[in-house]
Amino acid sequence: MNRDKVIRVLMAKPGLDGHDRGAKVLTLGLRDEGMEVIYTGLRQTPEKIVQAAVQEDVDVVGLSCLSGAHNYLFPRVVDLLKEKGREDILVIGGGLIPDEDVPKLKGKGIGAIFTAGAAIHTIAEYIRQNVKN
Amino acid sequence: MLYNEEELERIEKARNEWEQGLLKRQLERFGMEKPSSETYTPLDLKDWDFLEKVGLPGQYPFTSLEYPTQLPDVPQAAGAMRFAAGAYAGYGTVEDTRDLWRAQGRRGANVAFDLPTQCGYDSDDPVARGEVGKVGIAVDTLRDFEVLYEFLDGVTTLDRSASNFTINAPCNIILAMYIAMAEKKGVDPANLRGTPQNDILKEFIARGTYIFPPEPSMRMVRDTITYGTKKLPLLNTISICGYHIREAGATAAQAMAFTFSDAIAYVQLGLDAGLDVDEFIRRFTFLGFSGSMDFFLEIARSRAARRIWARIMKERFKAKDPRSWVISGLGAATEGRYLCTTQRPLNNLTRGIIMGVASALSGGRGSGGVPYDEPLGLGHSYEGTQLSQDAARIMRYEAGLGEVIDPLAGSYYVESLTDQVEAETWEIMNKIESMGGAVEAIKSGWMQREVAKSAYHFQKEVESGERVVVGLNKFTGDDELEVSTSRLVPHPYDPKKREDAEERQLAVLAKVKKERDNQRVQSTLKALHKAAQDDSENLMPYFLDCVKAYATLGEMCNVLRDVFGEWEPVGAM
Numbered sequence: 001m002n003r004d005k006v007i008r009v010l011m012a013k014p015g016l017d018g019h020d021r022g023a024k025v026l027t028l029g030l031r032d033e034g035m036e037v038i039y040t041g042l043r044q045t046p047e048k049i050v051q052a053a054v055q056e057d058v059d060v061v062g063l064s065c066l067s068g069a070h071n072y073l074f075p076r077v078v079d080l081l082k083e084k085g086r087e088d089i090l091v092i093g094g095g096l097i098p099d100e101d102v103p104k105l106k107g108k109g110i111g112a113i114f115t116a117g118a119a120i121h122t123i124a125e126y127i128r129q130n131v132k133n
Numbered sequence: 134m135l136y137n138e139e140e141l142e143r144i145e146k147a148r149n150e151w152e153q154g155l156l157k158r159q160l161e162r163f164g165m166e167k168p169s170s171e172t173y174t175p176l177d178l179k180d181w182d183f184l185e186k187v188g189l190p191g192q193y194p195f196t197s198l199e200y201p202t203q204l205p206d207v208p209q210a211a212g213a214m215r216f217a218a219g220a221y222a223g224y225g226t227v228e229d230t231r232d233l234w235r236a237q238g239r240r241g242a243n244v245a246f247d248l249p250t251q252c253g254y255d256s257d258d259p260v261a262r263g264e265v266g267k268v269g270i271a272v273d274t275l276r277d278f279e280v281l282y283e284f285l286d287g288v289t290t291l292d293r294s295a296s297n298f299t300i301n302a303p304c305n306i307i308l309a310m311y312i313a314m315a316e317k318k319g320v321d322p323a324n325l326r327g328t329p330q331n332d333i334l335k336e337f338i339a340r341g342t343y344i345f346p347p348e349p350s351m352r353m354v355r356d357t358i359t360y361g362t363k364k365l366p367l368l369n370t371i372s373i374c375g376y377h378i379r380e381a382g383a384t385a386a387q388a389m390a391f392t393f394s395d396a397i398a399y400v401q402l403g404l405d406a407g408l409d410v411d412e413f414i415r416r417f418t419f420l421g422f423s424g425s426m427d428f429f430l431e432i433a434r435s436r437a438a439r440r441i442w443a444r445i446m447k448e449r450f451k452a453k454d455p456r457s458w459v460i461s462g463l464g465a466a467t468e469g470r471y472l473c474t475t476q477r478p479l480n481n482l483t484r485g486i487i488m489g490v491a492s493a494l495s496g497g498r499g500s501g502g503v504p505y506d507e508p509l510g511l512g513h514s515y516e517g518t519q520l521s522q523d524a525a526r527i528m529r530y531e532a533g534l535g536e537v538i539d540p541l542a543g544s545y546y547v548e549s550l551t552d553q554v555e556a557e558t559w560e561i562m563n564k565i566e567s568m569g570g571a572v573e574a575i576k577s578g579w580m581q582r583e584v585a586k587s588a589y590h591f592q593k594e595v596e597s598g599e600r601v602v603v604g605l606n607k608f609t610g611d612d613e614l615e616v617s618t619s620r621l622v623p624h625p626y627d628p629k630k631r632e633d634a635e636e637r638q639l640a641v642l643a644k645v646k647k648e649r650d651n652q653r654v655q656s657t658l659k660a661l662h663k664a665a666q667d668d669s670e671n672l673m674p675y676f677l678d679c680v681k682a683y684a685t686l687g688e689m690c691n692v693l694r695d696v697f698g699e700w701e702p703v704g705a706m
């Protein structure tokens with residue numbers, strides 16, 4: 001990718017989960033890593049997230065969920081992006097995600113899952129290596 | 134004063150000599166710039182006054198303990214597989230949780246509601262997709278309450294059982310269901326016992342299940358306080374939570390300052406409604422402050438919390454009854470869940486024990502902490518629960534913690550630290566006061582930003598290695614053994630039931646909606662709509678009418694959304 005281009009990230013909280021410590025910390029952290037980060041705030045539907053991602057022309061959507069609804073919400077965002085012809089947007093996820101769910105989510109188009117203990121620079125590095133254009 | 138002038142002079146002289154002599158030589162010998170440990174002496178407590186700072190147990194300012202002596206031992210639950218009083222639980226539909234609680238022989242409810250219920254949506258609302266029955270039970274109508282409480286049938290009666298409801302924005306609707314169910318069972322609501330969480334301010338700061346803007350949200354809390362004081366004398370009206378604010382990232386002093394500022398706003402509601410403070414304050418309870426691995430700070434924090442609350446109640450609100458000065462519920466939720474690691478998760482047991490010992494040394498019962506498998510997924514294993522219960526028992530019965538009240542009182546270090554964390558807390562509280570109080574500090578987004586900043590600061594410390602987390606940012610090399618854990622005893626929640634709960638709940642809800650008297654529902658909702666527009670109305674009786682007509686929680690919340698509007702967070706980042 002063009003090294004001069006600033007990576008744009010949409011940090012999103014899909015569903016009704018209110019645990020946003022991780023999403024907020026990552027928003028601040030990725031900004032310090034030189035990315036432009038927009039945080040959606042709580043309670044976003046997959047539709048609203050995808051609309052914002054397209055409107056803001058982001059390179060990455062970061063989804064955070066600790067309520068156990070990730071198996072529905074994360075793939076739904078990927079599917080809606082596809083419908084809009086924006087499968088170029090990298091989707092990553094995090095939160096309280098049991099190990100056994102990770103391969104399923106990856107199989108449905110989530111690039112990577114980061115759970116408690118993941119370092120900001122690790123996530124930033126993954127994004128830099130995997131943004132698609 | 135502990136020491137007279139002459140003695141203090143002698144100590145100061147000795148300390149100076151030590152610093153310039155023995156300590157200096159040692160530092161030079163090891164090439165250290167400053168000591169790697171600190172030393173406290175009576176010089177740090179020059180003006181310390183025992184009765185003013187600590188007092189006897191159960192006496193103002195209650196620093197050592199809320200009561201004159203530890204309360205008698207609470208009979209222990211028979212084991213991890215059974216819950217005498219009831220741990221926080223609930224999943225799937227009310228049928229699933231009812232059956233589980235029956236099998237466990239529970240005598241009380243401590244209800245976890247799913248997120249749609251907490252956020253005021255029915256199970257058939259499109260935004261509820263994927264969330265129904267996940268983090269707790271789905272409650273749409275009174276019917277769900279009636280089915281849930283069948284777990285008590287043949288065990289005990291409602292008036293001999295206590296219920297905890299972790300519910301905030303729609304708290305009064307849930308209370309109305311509880312009252313309506315009691316009436317149908319022939320139980321006088323005046324005999325109902327329990328605690329609804331009802332702490333809406335911390336939802337804006339940390340936990341996120343708000344619905345309405347702060348002002349109408351506070352009106353709902355006022356309604357609980359005024360209705361509860363008159364009609365539900367045995368029921369707590371609110372559980373004010375420092376726990377979630379701390380877990381979201383706040384420091385110890387921030388968590389206390391934000392929580393007590395919230396509490397002040399709630400007390401003011403009762404006063405503004407014309408109640409006498411001594412009349413309603415004893416139905417206020419707190420939910421701990423979480424914890425940290427900063428062992429002595431947590432001990433100081435518990436001691437300071439008792440003292441700060443006592444001063445607020447006695448000096449600010451002029452409560453007359455000494456029992457009104459006592460903080461209740463301080464010892465609950467003293468474990469920091471945010472500190473659990475998924476790496477070598479059994480280490481979470483060690484972390485929990487360290488936090489539990491801190492709690493036991495500052496008047497708590499010594500909890501075993503959160504089960505070690507907390508970060509591995511929703512719900513704890515029976516093994517994790519057993520070990521954390523055992524940890525508390527070992528502290529209590531093998532180590533004898535709790536046999537001496539406030540054993541660190543008078544320690545130069547712990548007393549200094551207690552003063553320090555208290556001063557920091559007052560400073561933040563004064564700042565909030567100058568902003569116009571907790572509601573204003575939330576509306577401007579200030580508290581939320583402060584919490585996020587502290588959370589980020591913590592994370593940066595972890596990532597830079599300045600803050601060591603064993604197995605996460607240090608001691609992670611190839612020569613370490615990555616101890617993992619398996620859940621040998623299956624989790625009590627049936628994953629299949631949790632998975633298909635949504636489908637089953639939707640069928641139940643459709644049936645209730647079809648069979649109820651829909652005209653009656655509409656007329657009760659209409660009455661609610663009208664009453665909601667008049668701020669002086671207490672909405673509790675209207676909720677009761679709606680609930681008895683089997684109006685849904687979502688229908689009632691939609692009426693209120695129409696009148697109150699919805700909260701759109703400002704400047705969250």
